[in-house]
Amino acid sequence: MKKTLDAAALDAAVDNVHRAGIPGLFAEVRDGDQVWRGAAGVADTATGRPVDAGMRHRVGSVTKTFTASAVMRQAETGRIELDAPIGRYLPELVPGERGEAITVRMLIGHTSGLAEYLPYVYPSLSAFPDLAETGPRSMDDHRYTRFDRRELIALGVGAPPVGTPGGAPGVYSNTNYLLLAELLEQVTGTTAEECVTRDVIERAGLGDTGFPTGPEIEEPHSRLYEAWFGKLEPPRDYSVFDMSYAGPAGSLISTVADMNLFYAQLMAGKIVTPSSLEQMRRTAPVVSQEAKVIAYGLGLYPMRAPGQDTFWGHGGTVWGGGTLAMTRADGERQLAVAVNLQRWNRLDASGRPQPHPIDAALEAFYRVAMYG
Known part of the structure; x- marks a missing residue:
């Protein structure tokens, strides 16, 4: 297959995203043995310190692919049965009846019907999609809060269900992945973070990827700016934040190079078996956190432009930071990108996010990166 890495086009596309309003972004694109790394903008708006493609970054829900892979590896050993009810493992x-109806597979694929716990932790989110009346105060209140995972799970399990177990469409919920973390701990006798580190991160040889041990990101990294739909002006830095609210559902720190290495090895059958x-690439309809129905597998979802090849991976957001990592099914063409601004769209009178030039610029960059 012809290699189509156009460095000049990639440089221009990254610059366009920065000019559209992202303070800083950095990315790595691979095509076979060709590698392009690029960055545009600043890591610190106060000092003008530039971003760099080697920076570490909070990758948000990209973590879910790592946790899902760890669960699949335990299933390969027979310690976990994917179609067994979660109540068999975690009845408390x-x-x-819900514990008997919800299977491990449903948790990985977000078809359990369990609600999201985050609106109960961050009241700012509780009015979604009517965001016009919400604010960022709860983010500040919990910047250094150390959450207990089981208490978060209890919030999600205790909330009204968002669907029936196995029903379609499913609804994306971090509650599912905190339960998977508890499952990993029960069957391995180690913490979920230790299990994911041993079975996935170290297996893939990722030297710059790991779970945080405190609210800071190890250097070098960018500051992370949260705009909260125009309500924070200028956007506020949330790069220092205790990520226990997300845990193995969304707290990993990584680099664009490590994310590409991980997904390349996953697609090559080197992390889990073919x-x-x-099974991870068998999809079902799931309502995303943006209230859109997407095809979702087991910790992976596909992206595909009309008439083009399918890519697999995951996106992620944290307060102030965003990530997308996508790898073509054959593992050859890859994209990993990190941005240091989130929720840049302003809201209309009904609370719906409005289009922003950043959206179009990012889409254009994705097209160039994935399809040349």
Whole structure:
């Protein structure tokens, strides 16, 4: 297959995203043995310190692919049965009929019907999609809060269900992945973070990827600016933040190079078996956190432009930071990008996010990066 890495076009596309309003972004694109790394803008708006493609970054829900892979590896050993009810393993966390109806597979694929716990932690989110009346105060209140995972799970399990177990469409919920973390701990006798580190991160040889041990990101990194739909002007730095609110659902720190290495090895059958990977790529309709119905597998989802090849990976957001990592099914063409601004769209009178030039500039960069 012809290599189509156009460095000049990639440089221009990254610059366009910065000019559209992102303070700083950095990315790595790979095509076979060709590698392009680029960056545009600043890591610190106060000092003008530039971003660099080697920086570490909070990758948000990209973490879910790592946690899902760890669960699949335990399933390969027979310690976890994907179609067994979660109540068999964690009856105290998902008791009664729901514990018998919800399977491990449903948790990985967000078809459990369990609600999201985050609106109960961050009241700013509780009015979604009517965001016009919400604000960022709860983010400040919890910047250094150390959450107990089981208490977060109890919030999600105790909330009204958002669907029936196995029903379509499913609804994306971090509650599912905190339960998977508890499952990993039960069957391995180690913490979920230790399990993911041993079975996935170290197996993939990722030297710059790991779970945080405190609210800071190890240098070098960018500051992370949260705009909260125009309500924070200028956007506020949330790069120092205790990520226990997300845990193995969204707290990993990584680099664009490590993310590409991980997904390349995953697609090559080097993290989980080809049979497990096939199951991870079987999708079902799921309502995303942006209230859109997407095809979602087991910790992976596809992206595909009309008439083009399919890419697999995951996106992620944290307060102030965003990430997308996508790898073509054959593992050859890859994109990993990190941005240091979130929720840049302003809201209309009904609370719906409005289009922003950043959206179009990012889409254009994705097209150039994925398809040349």
